[in-house]
Amino acid sequence: xxxxxxxxxxxxxxxxxxxxxxxxxxxxxxxxxxxxxxxxxxxxxxxxxxxxxxxxxxxxxxxxxxxxxxxxxxxxxxxxxxxxxxxxxxxxxxxxxxxxxxxxxxxxxxxxxxxxxxxxxxxxxxxxxxxxxxxxxxxxxxxxxxxxxxxxxxxxxxxxxxxxxxxxxxxxxxxxxxxxxxxxxxxxxxxxxxxxxxxxxxxxxxxxxxxxxxxxxxxxxxxxxxxxxxxxxxxxxxxxxxxxxxxxxxxxxxxxxxxxxxxxxxxxxxxxxxxxxxxxxxxxxxxxxxxxxxxxxxxxxxxxxxxxxxxxxxxxxxxxxxxxxxxxxxxxxxxxxxxxxxxxxxxxxxxxxxxxxxxxxxxxxxxxxxxxxxxxxxxxxxxxxxxxxxxxxxxxxxxxxxxxxxxxxxxxxxxxxxxxxxxxxxxxxxxxxxxxxxxxxxxxxxxxxxxxxxxxxxxxxxxxxxxxxx
Ligand code: FAD
Numbered sequence: 001x002x003x004x005x006x007x008x009x010x011x012x013x014x015x016x017x018x019x020x021x022x023x024x025x026x027x028x029x030x031x032x033x034x035x036x037x038x039x040x041x042x043x044x045x046x047x048x049x050x051x052x053x054x055x056x057x058x059x060x061x062x063x064x065x066x067x068x069x070x071x072x073x074x075x076x077x078x079x080x081x082x083x084x085x086x087x088x089x090x091x092x093x094x095x096x097x098x099x100x101x102x103x104x105x106x107x108x109x110x111x112x113x114x115x116x117x118x119x120x121x122x123x124x125x126x127x128x129x130x131x132x133x134x135x136x137x138x139x140x141x142x143x144x145x146x147x148x149x150x151x152x153x154x155x156x157x158x159x160x161x162x163x164x165x166x167x168x169x170x171x172x173x174x175x176x177x178x179x180x181x182x183x184x185x186x187x188x189x190x191x192x193x194x195x196x197x198x199x200x201x202x203x204x205x206x207x208x209x210x211x212x213x214x215x216x217x218x219x220x221x222x223x224x225x226x227x228x229x230x231x232x233x234x235x236x237x238x239x240x241x242x243x244x245x246x247x248x249x250x251x252x253x254x255x256x257x258x259x260x261x262x263x264x265x266x267x268x269x270x271x272x273x274x275x276x277x278x279x280x281x282x283x284x285x286x287x288x289x290x291x292x293x294x295x296x297x298x299x300x301x302x303x304x305x306x307x308x309x310x311x312x313x314x315x316x317x318x319x320x321x322x323x324x325x326x327x328x329x330x331x332x333x334x335x336x337x338x339x340x341x342x343x344x345x346x347x348x349x350x351x352x353x354x355x356x357x358x359x360x361x362x363x364x365x366x367x368x369x370x371x372x373x374x375x376x377x378x379x380x381x382x383x384x385x386x387x388x389x390x391x392x393x394x395x396x397x398x399x400x401x402x403x404x405x406x407x408x409x410x411x412x413x414x415x416x417x418x419x420x421x422x423x424x425x426x427x428x429x430x431x432x433x434x435x436x437x438x439x440x441x442x443x444x445x446x447x448x449x450x451x452x453x454x455x456x457x458x459x460x461x462x463x464x465x466x467x468x469x470x
Contacts (some may be wrong), residue, residue: 001132002133002136003109003135004136005028005109005135005136005137006023006137006138006139007020007031007137007140007141007330007333008030008033008135008136008137008140008141009033009117009140009141009143010033010115010117010140010142010143011033011034011040011115011145011242011280012032012034012039012040012099012110012143013039013040013041013043013145013268013309013310013311014310014319014326014393015040015143015322015323016040016141016309017039017040017102017103018322018323018327019309019326019329019330020108020326021102021106022327022330022331023108025106026334028330029109030107031109031110031111031137032103032108032109032110032111033111033125034111034112034397036113038096038100038110039095041311042322043096045164045165045168045273046164048095049089049092049168050093050185050192050350052091052092052351053088053192054188054195054350056084056088056119057084057191057192057193057364058191058197058352060077062197062367064077066460069389070389072116077157078079079196081173082433083191085170089170091275094181100320111133114126114127115279116278116279116362117279117281117284117303117306118281118283119221119283119284119285121140121304121306122135122136123136123140124444138305139305139306141306141307141309141326142279142293142301142306142308142309142312143308143309143310144275144279144291145166145274145311146272146273146311146317147272147275147277148163148164148271148272148273148314149270149273150270151180151238151268152282153239153241154239154240154242154243155240155243155248155442158242158248160247160264160356161241161248161264161265161266162265163267163268163269164185164189164267164269167189167267167304170259173196173198174263174264174265174313175264176199176201176262176263176264176267177189177198177199177201177219177264178202178248178261178263178265178330179200179269180203180238180267180268181202181204181268181269182203182204182206182209182210182211182234183204183205183209183211183271184210184229185269186209186267186269186350187202187209188350189220189267190202194225195229195298195352197234201230201233201250201261202225202231203236203238203252204232204234204236205235205270206234206235207234208222209221209225209232210349212347213215213347213349213398214357214361214363214410215363216410217357217410220392221351222234224352224353231261233259233261235250235254235255236252236253236254237252238251238252239251239253239258244262246264247262247265248265248266249262251264253285265435272311272317273291273295274313275311275312276293276312285302286302286303287301289314290296292313293308293312293313295313298332299328299329305418307329307333309322309326310322312450316347318345320346321342321345324340324342325342327339328342335378341427344359345358346358346420346421346423346424348416348420349417353390353393353412353413353416354412354414354415354416356410356416357409357410357411358407358420358423358427359423359427361396361408362374363397364408365407370401370407371401372396372398372401373433374396374399374456375433375453375457376396376397376453376454376456377393377396377449377452377453377456378394378467379391379393379395379413379414379446379449380392381452382413382444382446382448382449383443383444384444384448385447385449388414390413390414392413393412393414394411394412394453395409395411395419395449396409396410397409397450397453397454398410399432399433399457403432404428404433404441404457404458405431406423406431406432406433408427409423411416411449413446413449414446415446419447419449419450422436422447423450433457434458436450436454437451437455452466
């Protein structure tokens with residue numbers, strides 16, 4: 001006997017659970033199959049736990065380094081790593097509970113177990129508590145997400161070599177760690193452990209950390225992290241890992257010369273791959289786009305009635321992108337036009353200072369032969385940044401030279417990850433520099449930096465205050 005639904009969603013990460021709730025609200029009878037825990041990578045092993053660790057460790061560093069600057073004295077400042085882990089877990093658990101309640105409140109039927117798509121589009125679920133059930137539906141949405149990928153080098157399987165999943169399970173703070181990969185995940189972990197006083201080394205094969213971000217952003221971050229005693233090697237390719245007397249030794253080649261870095265643990269943050277494990281029955285034939293499930297612009301796979309979204313398809317691997325895919329896919333299933341603009345997905349890095357960008361950079365415009373005007377504001381002249389001693393950083397704006405339509409923005413400053421949404425809205429709605437300037441921003445706020453950068457774009461700076469020497 002099989003149970004019938006309008007839609008079966010495999011995977012309850014930010015792609016799957018948002019799609020399920022959207023579909024249920026649209027009147028569909030929805031089943032969600034989840035093999036580990038509702039919330040997916042994002043809530044359990046990604047965005048939320050990482051940001052909780054960044055928050056706790058950042059607060060500790062601020063208490064040590066900033067308190068005196070504003071006349072506060074804090075003595076015996078310390079931390080208990082197990083309590084930081086508890087706080088991180090509590091935050092995750094609260095959010096997971098909220099999603100479980102939302103799914104239930106919207107009448108979504110949950111199946112706890114591993115879902116496998118069959119050639120006839122039914123889904124066989126191996127239930128966690130034993131047994132098996134078969135689900136059928138007109139439509140199936142694959143939202144199985146991604147898992148960390150390990151680089152194929154000798155020693156990668158040694159005890160103490162962890163992926164991001166393993167880092168969240170640590171019960172003690174490592175005294176030293178080598179992070180393989182200077183992408184978003186790598187630099188965020190470096191931030192956490194450097195804040196807590198660990199000796200951190202990043203080894204990145206590409207010429208710069210955060211290679212996909214604006215060049216100025218990655219150069220500045222490298223300088224700032226070095227000041228926090230993070231050792232960074234770029235253009236450095238890891239060859240092997242071995243057990244040494246004082247920890248794990250990472251052997252790498254930098255500028256054709258062999259070199260070594262030692263850490264109590266090694267974190268492999270060198271990318272993620274789609275989670276295809278057990279997702280398809282052996283006789284399922286489905287088109288792939290390299291290692292990803294291939295979809296068209298309607299999120300349809302090559303199997304009729306089967307859609308795919310989020311980290312399992314080729315594109316940016318971000319939680320809000322997965323959720324946006326989910327919303328659009330359900331709208332498309334119901335014959336509606338997608339309501340979201342997937343062309344302007346902001347990317348954020350929660351380092352100190354934060355980094356965020358959306359749309360194109362000045363270099364992208366140059367490569368594409370698009371004539372642009374650019375504006376920039378250095379945050380050391382922003383009142384709020386002076387108050388909070390967060391003067392490092394800048395806001396950059398890129399707009400079309402003729403129409404002044406906003407094409408992109410890059411920010412490296414306090415609250416950049418919140419402020420970038422102003423530009424996402426602007427790009428999505430085709431707003432111009434002048435239209436963005438028409439709204440009055442409150443004072444004192446970091447957002448005033450946006451006004452300044454926009455004004456600089458059209459040569460009309462008015463507010464700049466003198467910079468304070470520190
Ligand atoms: P996932 O979140 O991976 O969810 C997929 C779910 O499907 C999982 O729960 C899995 O158990 C389940 N599943 C898989 N196969 C099956 C099956 N056969 N049957 C049943 N269930 C199955 N993104 C951001 O936007 N902001 C951030 O700050 C950020 N920080 C990150 C930090 C780290 C350390 C990591 C690792 C990732 C981070 N990400 C961040 C990326 C973000 O977590 C992912 O892009 C996002 O979770 C992808 O959503 P998804 O729904 O596609 O897949």
